[in-house]
Amino acid sequence: MSLLAHKLRSFIESLPASFLLGVRLAASDSMAFGAAVTGLAVGVLVMFVEIGFLIAILQAQARIATLVRGDLIIISAAQTSLHDWQRFDRVRLAQALGYKQVEQAIPIYESGMLLRNPPARSVHRVIAFAFPADAMPLDIGNPTKVKEALQKPNAILFDRLSRPLFGQISPGHEIKLNNQTYDVAGLVDFGPDMIMDGAVFMSEGTWLSTEPGARPIMGVIRLKPGTNITLAEHKLRALLPGDVTVMTPHDAYVREIDFTLRAAPIGFIFGLGAAAGLVIGAIICYQTLYNQIFDCAKEYATLRVMGFSNSFFRRVMIEQGVLLALASLVVGAIGAVAAYWLLDDATGMPITLGMDILFVVGIPTVGVAAFAADMACRHILTPEPTELY
């Protein structure tokens, strides 16, 4: 303990006098600092909301790729996105089984349907999936329970994360899909996206009973243990005709996000919103630091007269800017948690304030604050010291 205390004392002793001088200056006027942090936090909150919502939309659009329980997927070569329901011939899955390293090739059917919940007396469009009950190609719940539920005749599983507009739907209820009655056999977790408000799942058998010639929209490939996935992907591509393509679920996820950003202007719209927040933050940060320089013009001028270097003043100002940015990030993040909760409640698309969003918002915020501080510092460095008196 005494050794630690000694080392701590030695460390403190070794710190220069100017260590965190900017932080001391910024934090000295708590009223001004609090006002500046509040202002900057508004800009940060705008960024958190814009970026968070963008990420939530992108993740929702690509969700199915993240839920795949398999090594590879097969989709139609004409399919541009996971929501572009281009079907392919089921025989392609049988052909995929011709590659000796393929253990399973599971079809997934997907289509939009009209869901009528009698108690709610309303009809809403829902996305319907189907797959072999015993194969469970999507991670939407407990495989055993899903299997048991879907093996019941005419059973569907309802997505409990669906938007509330469908009304109360729970196991034991009857609902109508495209005017056919189904029994709700259980609830699973999937979630709505930008277009669809909810989802239902049924077995392949139930699906084919209403549409005997249905063709799948996706095939999930499970490889034998120890198989090189990249090699298998190439082999399957070579093996299968050109009307389908093979990729890993991760590649499908990346492709979907890329497509969404390119095809829809949401990237630009939310990016513009986030940039507006950044600009607001930069202006507030600059104005705060400019005011601080204005208030302490003689003090800074005296330090210049004494011979402190330009880099010293830059460091002091950037410290102040970074402190403002970090404090604003904390306040903005607290606001963002509340905003995300409201957005989740309203849209059913959960947004988690993860490290990805913190970095996406935090790095530009700190960078812009440092830039604003450097710009403000010119008011110290540009005039001759005598002009400041």
Next chain:
Amino acid sequence: MVMVDGTRSALVSPELAPTAVVRGVSYAYGDGVNRKTVLANVDLVLEPGRFVVLTGHSGAGKTTLLTLIGAIRSLQNGHIDVLGIRLTTGAERQSRDRRRKIGFIFQDHNLFGAISVFRTLWLATELGNMPLSRSEAMEKALGILTRLNMAEHLHAFPGELSTGQKQRVAVARALMNDPKLILGDEPTASLDHASSMLVVNLIREHVLRNGASALIVTHDERIVEFADHIIRLEDGQMVQHK
């Protein structure tokens, strides 16, 4: 030319070079018909160990001369050597390096309210040849503050001090790096008699012990009587009185 090299103290070696040499320096403000010359062909040599007072009526150019010697203001004519190096117009880095070796005391204390007395003094040592550690700076600061009757305020913040106390902190700050040249602009204007005497005695002692020079602009008669030399600026020219 005014030569300020009278009787030296026994503490000061006669071989020491002048701390500042001013030759043919003129300075004017404004342009055209508004041009006003405040310094005209001024010559001045500051010898080590001297406590020199610069007086003159308001607007006579005292502060202008002080800022020129202190490399705060760019020269227009003539040249100035400070601590053996000639100041060059427009060389900001050189000017800054020169200023680091000078102890400046201004009429206003100009202390940051957020920085304690100790940290203010310690910060000044970052400009010295060898920055002091915390404990070294503490010892030195305490020594100077004790001489200024300010030791108990070592960890105080400017907001807790009177104007006179703040000014004494500013004086201590100017002395932290043992400067060879001290330039003061009305440093005792806000001090009572007792505090003024503490400041003057401390600066005089520093000058003698370190072979330094002090050039103090003042109207304070209490200081004038302690000066080794008194120089008066009249119509942009220098006149030695003592």
